[in-house]
Each structure stands twice: as structure tokens, then as C-alpha cells.
Amino acid sequence: MQSPDAIPSPALIVDLDRLDRNISSMQAACDAAGVELWPHIKTHKSVAVLKKQLAAGAKGATCAKLGEAEAMLPSGVRRIFIAYSLADVSKARRLRELAGMLDELILAVTSEAHLEVLEKVLEAAGISVPVLMAVDTGLLREGVRTPVAAGELADRIRSSRRMKLAGLYTHEGHAYQARTPQQVELLVRAAEDSLEAARDEIGEDIPIWPGCSVTATEFLKRFPVKAVRPGAYVFGDLNLAEGPGGMTFDDVALHVLATVVDRPEPDLALIDAGSKVFSSDKYSGNITARAVDREDVNVTRLSEEHGFVTGRGVSNLRVGDRHLFIPAHVCPVVNLADRVHVVRGGEVVDVWPVDARGRSD
Ligand SMILES: Cc1ncc(COP(=O)(O)O)c(C=O)c1O
CATH class of the missing domain: 3.20.20.10 (Alanine racemase)
Structure with a gap:
């Protein structure tokens, strides 16, 4: 495993x-x-x-x-x-x-x-x-x-x-x-x-x-x-976990794993997931995704290969750290990936292809 x-x-x-x-x-x-x-x-x-x-x-x-x-x-x-x-x-x-x-x-x-x-x-x-x-x-x-x-x-x-x-x-x-x-x-x-x-x-x-x-x-x-x-x-996603649709953060079953690749400013971290991973969908105005394990660590801007992470908790992020993020809207995120990694009990138990990825035809 x-x-x-x-x-x-x-x-x-x-x-x-x-x-x-x-x-x-x-x-x-x-x-x-x-x-x-x-x-x-x-x-x-x-x-x-x-x-x-x-x-x-x-x-x-x-x-x-x-x-x-x-x-x-x-x-x-x-x-x-x-x-x-x-x-x-x-x-x-x-x-x-x-x-x-x-x-x-x-x-x-x-x-x-x-x-x-x-x-x-x-x-x-x-x-x-x-x-x-x-x-x-x-x-x-x-x-x-x-x-x-x-x-x-x-x-x-x-x-x-x-x-x-x-x-x-x-x-x-x-x-x-x-x-x-x-x-x-x-x-x-x-x-x-x-x-x-x-x-x-x-x-x-x-x-x-x-x-x-x-x-x-x-x-x-x-x-x-x-x-x-x-x-x-x-x-589930941020829209559902933060809204009144009956889901909580503990129900969210899909996260984006991303690595902090640089810290160009004290209040800014860059991660290796940009618009080619998250899509352009936002939650509540400007939030693309939120880190699951830290208060107030949000992806608030994207370029193709970078996510711009801001918020009070950013000062604790170090280059090389890996974090899980909850995307604003999960559907377009999945459509941008070839596969999902399936985890249970701290182990990767499967890898599933996104079979209908890009099948908008
Ligand atoms: C026609 C139609 N039915 C059902 C759904 C499912 O909605 P949701 O993903 O919000 O549950 C959608 C979502 O876009 C839809 O367009």
C-alpha cells in the first residue's frame, strides 16, 4: 500500500x-x-x-x-x-x-x-x-x-x-x-x-x-x-459545506493536495495548483479554495500553474509543505484531472480514472 x-x-x-x-x-x-x-x-x-x-x-x-x-x-x-x-x-x-x-x-x-x-x-x-x-x-x-x-x-x-x-x-x-x-x-x-x-x-x-x-x-x-x-x-465542496445544504466540512470527500512552492512576500504563499487544477469558479466573491487544516488560509487568486494563498494563517506556511484544500465548486475541478487518488485509513487504496473527463461532446 x-x-x-x-x-x-x-x-x-x-x-x-x-x-x-x-x-x-x-x-x-x-x-x-x-x-x-x-x-x-x-x-x-x-x-x-x-x-x-x-x-x-x-x-x-x-x-x-x-x-x-x-x-x-x-x-x-x-x-x-x-x-x-x-x-x-x-x-x-x-x-x-x-x-x-x-x-x-x-x-x-x-x-x-x-x-x-x-x-x-x-x-x-x-x-x-x-x-x-x-x-x-x-x-x-x-x-x-x-x-x-x-x-x-x-x-x-x-x-x-x-x-x-x-x-x-x-x-x-x-x-x-x-x-x-x-x-x-x-x-x-x-x-x-x-x-x-x-x-x-x-x-x-x-x-x-x-x-x-x-x-x-x-x-x-x-x-x-x-x-x-x-x-x-x-x-461536497465549499459551496455545500459553508452553505445551508446539509453538508459539513467533515462530509467533504474530495480535496486538492497542493505543495507550497514559494513565499515571495510575508503575507503570500504560492502553491503548485493554479487555474489548470482549480478552474475559475469561486465561493463568496473571491475564494477559490480553503485549506482544511488551517484557519483563514485561502486561495484567492490564480494564474495557470500558481495558486495565490492569502489570509491570517499564511505566515506559518513553509516552502515544501503539502496541504489539502477544499475547492469552491468541485465539479469543474474533477473535470480538469485525469485521475483521483482514493484514500482510506491513511493509505492510498485505489486510483480511479476520471472516465468522462472532457466528455462535453
Ligand atoms: C440539470 C441539472 N441537474 C442536476 C444538477 C445537479 O446539481 P448539484 O450538483 O448542485 O447537485 C445540475 C448541476 O448543474 C444540473 O445542471
Whole structure:
């Protein structure tokens, strides 16, 4: 067995016990509520992690991209929801092949303009699929904005020979702005109202699929949904550990291992992890990452190969020290790495490839 001290930095370190705990507690919450779990694989992009989620009881997987779905097939997954506006006719053959390898492939319809193109993709693929209609509940990304638009889009779906309306979905990612559990509750209530208004207008009791780690347990507690699609819960990050989404620092299962490479000023340390490791996502204005073992040691600026570490605790950092950092947002960090090092009981027990790394196709 290798010691973590021998892992060359920068590297991504996964705490296996915490990962297993995050997977089983989300699954237990879903099971207790009688709700299906379709975790979003965008966070881990890993066959090994999806296998664990499926073994724990996940009903299927959610992906953003066709390439991610293809990369997850070795996990044995049989049901996939591609929660994205698929609008590229050149992907028709790949889509048909993917559908042929699954028991259930669900696609998203996100607007009337999108429906028209998706119809062409499905014609070219020669397949018919169940679709979930996107309803915007406050993120202001994809999805119908009003109940009337939901009713009109539902009519268009009903008259399509390639699509069958199977439900409504939303990604309530604006929940990351919430600072208290009360704000999360209010936001979930508002999302419920939008989803119910859309369903009333459509005039069918179709299933509802929300999806976000911050709101998952609140939805499970209060509102009858068919499935939830959290992603980031599996590893956690600063957004989740500092926010009201139900995770703590002790739940965070993925850290960036980095080495202090220089101390050019008394209040500044440079580490060997820059934007090519952390991505540009920030927490609370300017924090890219926070050291786990020291108060007030934060990565606050990046160049490609350097992280600029500032804060009260920086005076204690020495060149050559190795530290673990919690990234602001874990998903893009994983997508920048070829592999993660899996640690349990102070030993490296495995190295997993990031199988869908870069599969944004
Ligand atoms: C459509 C969709 N569903 C689910 C998720 C999962 O959200 P989270 O990673 O916050 O749990 C995302 C995240 O971006 C998403 O875009």
C-alpha cells in the first residue's frame, strides 16, 4: 500500500469513507421518502463512483452530455436521463446506439425552438423517447418561464411522433445563493409553486423531477416528487459545506493536495495548483479554495500553474509543505484531472480514472 505522502502534487484525494457515507445517506433519504435517486454524474465523471451509487440503490444516472452518458456505460447503468438541450443532428447515430444499450433513455425538451431541432435529431436517429420538459424555477437558464408556455410546449410534445411527455424537471441551482435553511425552504416552496402551476396548465398529473444537492432533502421532506438528481453531494465542496445544504466540512470527500512552492512576500504563499487544477469558479466573491487544516488560509487568486494563498494563517506556511484544500465548486475541478487518488485509513487504496473527463461532446 502506498502512503498519501508519496502522491505527487497537485492531486485530487478522495476520502473513501466519506464518499461511501455521502452516497448511503442520500440514498437512505430517498428510500425513506419513496423517491428515485438519479444522481448527476457531472460531479465525479467516474465509472467507479457511479457503480457505488447504483449498488446503493440509485435507479438511474443523470448526465449533461451524450459523451458523459457513453463514458458511464461500463458501470452497468441501464437508465440515463440526459438533462440538457440536445440539439446536434450529427449526434443521431451515437444517440441511437446509446438508446440500444439502455433499458431507458430519457431526454430533455427545453423550449419550442429546441423541440423542433430535437425532433430532427430523433428522426435521424430513428428512435422515440420519453422526454421531461424543463421548467425554470429561478435559475433563469433553460426551461419554460410561464405556465402558459408550459401548456403550449406540452401540446407540441403531445403532437410529436418521436416524444412522449414523461414529466417536468428543473435545476434549482440558484439555491446556492441561500444562506440559511429558511431561505432554502422558501426557495423550494417557490419552485414547487412554479412546477405545480405548470402541471395545472398542462392538465396532466405528470411526475416532477427537481435536481440540486442544496434542495434535495427539503424536496424529499415536503413535496411529492418522483425523482431527485443531486450531483455535488457525492464529494461536497465549499459551496455545500459553508452553505445551508446539509453538508459539513467533515462530509467533504474530495480535496486538492497542493505543495507550497514559494513565499515571495510575508503575507503570500504560492502553491503548485493554479487555474489548470482549480478552474475559475469561486465561493463568496473571491475564494477559490480553503485549506482544511488551517484557519483563514485561502486561495484567492490564480494564474495557470500558481495558486495565490492569502489570509491570517499564511505566515506559518513553509516552502515544501503539502496541504489539502477544499475547492469552491468541485465539479469543474474533477473535470480538469485525469485521475483521483482514493484514500482510506491513511493509505492510498485505489486510483480511479476520471472516465468522462472532457466528455462535453
Ligand atoms: C440539470 C441539472 N441537474 C442536476 C444538477 C445537479 O446539481 P448539484 O450538483 O448542485 O447537485 C445540475 C448541476 O448543474 C444540473 O445542471
